[in-house]
Amino acid sequence: MRSIWKGAIAFGLVNVPVKVYSATEDHDVHLHQVHDKDGGRIRYQRRCEICGKIVDFENINKAYDDGEQTVILTDDDLSKLPEERSREIEVVEFVPSDQLDPIMFDRSYFLEPDGASTKAYVLLRRTLEETERTAIVHFALRQKTRLGALRIRGDVLMLQSLLWDDEVREASFPSLDEKVRISAKELEMSSSLVDSFASDFAPEKFTDDYQEQLRELIDAKLKKGDTVSTEETFGEPTDETGKGEVLDLMEALQRSVEKNRAAQKSDAKKPARKKPAAKSARRETA
Template identity: 35%
Template sequence: MDSDDNPPPPAGASRRPRSSRLRYPARVRPKRSRSTFPARREGNRYGVPRAIWSGSIAFGLVNAPIRLYSAIDEHDLDLHLVHVKDGSRIGHLNVCKAEGKPVPDDEIAKGYDSNGKIVLLEDEDFEAARGEGTKTIEILDFVPHEQIDPIYFERTYYVGPESGAEKVYRLLVEAMEQAELAAVVDFFFRDREQLACLRVRDGLLLLEKMYYADEIRPYEDVRPGRRGKLDRKELDMALSLIERFTGDFDPGRYADTYRERLLDVVRRKRRGAAIEAPAAAEEEAPTDLLTALRESVERAKRDGRRGGRKQAASLGELTVGELGDRARKLGVEGRSKMSKRELVSAIERAER
């Protein structure tokens, strides 16, 4: 049981205590803005979306036929395990650990270890456990969305209406939007029962697949103790640093620069170029926390940090990472091997 000094984390159906919220100075408190989707890119490279699940939302005695679409398109590089000698891909065999021999597909089944005894499960066993209503998203409760801690969210999906079901879909969207509530739902998806949350965004239903409460690990052994008083100067300096980085959330400002640099390495290696990792920059560690905070604030001032956006600065005032991003946008080749001075010169030539 937690003491009064260590309150438990916000539960899925309870509000976060007011005392635990981060208090910004009035002049830097972020303004609330209505969530919007990222702007559609010209030539929409995604094409026509393909439904990955179809069924209906049960809303009392009303059923809204819907389709589920993936909302996420991760851009991980497709790296493969290959044979160094000839570049051919590495394959894997299903090997029996007792016999040490490959096993054909028709001799492989799913099994559960029950106290040392393996219980084999067939398709009929899984069907029996599913029960009825496997194509229905059942609404269990309507709750304020802010009461659901983000730790419960796993993945987001778009929910669209089936052809001819637009009216009942719009009715549910409008009712939820006016009530300013989200729906906690239960449905069967990809061979398991799923907890999820339906919410409205820009006139569209989103389904947030969620973890169950017993899937969230306890945190007591991770959270530090709260004994001892914080230094007022250090806290004020930390708040000043936060103020320098405070602004409105714009997802378009953030990019996976590592992926771009890795692709550049791939292109250069394909042309036969030698690749060398840049030497890590060594910075002298501050002597104490207050000094570190003060130097961080001064650095943010030099970089022109205000309201979460960096003001225009000369090339010499930018970091190596920022110069690399700017060089990438200008198509400067070999930038990953350049020093800061070389990057500045290359960018200046490219911008002439």
């Protein structure tokens, strides 16, 4: 694994340097879009709506639109925000672990001790384990201030970003306001059904059937030879960068006009071809 961030857990006067790693990864088979007619790749381009040019990432800024005016924010503007510069995971309180609603959990990260000594790291881990509490922390990552939960997973400290309270929607459905009578017999039968499915959760027992079937489908097509050349799906490069260029109608028309004008000028400069001299007609004398 590769660390995505370095910082330090701070609670009281204790400082625990750590490296942060993404704890999860995507196992999906990634597909791209192609033209059904010829298999050519479909690409989405970052095209400026003013000049019509394709823009590289390094020339792109962020902006906020209030409906009437737009505020442009450069990378330099954002880097000056105090929260973004902070490399501290600040512990703000320790709460009973069962008080955290799972709906608030967002992304998960593993924390590795980053220093000559792991004592402070192990001390914090043991403290959370002994007290059966979770540390609520405040930190900044990728230009966003975040709330997080510092928990234990095996021998590792795990940081889980939490949704802010106003990011969790309230569920209110009028249909649930209706009074429904559940008999004791119905509840008993339902409980018996639950008992028949009762088990200890073992995530390794479950697999993503759709992704497995998709891989089997792809393997079967490869084995059958039902493929096209990957190089051919990129098409011919149409500009100096070697990337496919998408032209809008006006641009295509303008280029056609310019091409025709250039051809006409070229023809006008060429010397005119001399016509063969006409043979003089002989007069027949009587």
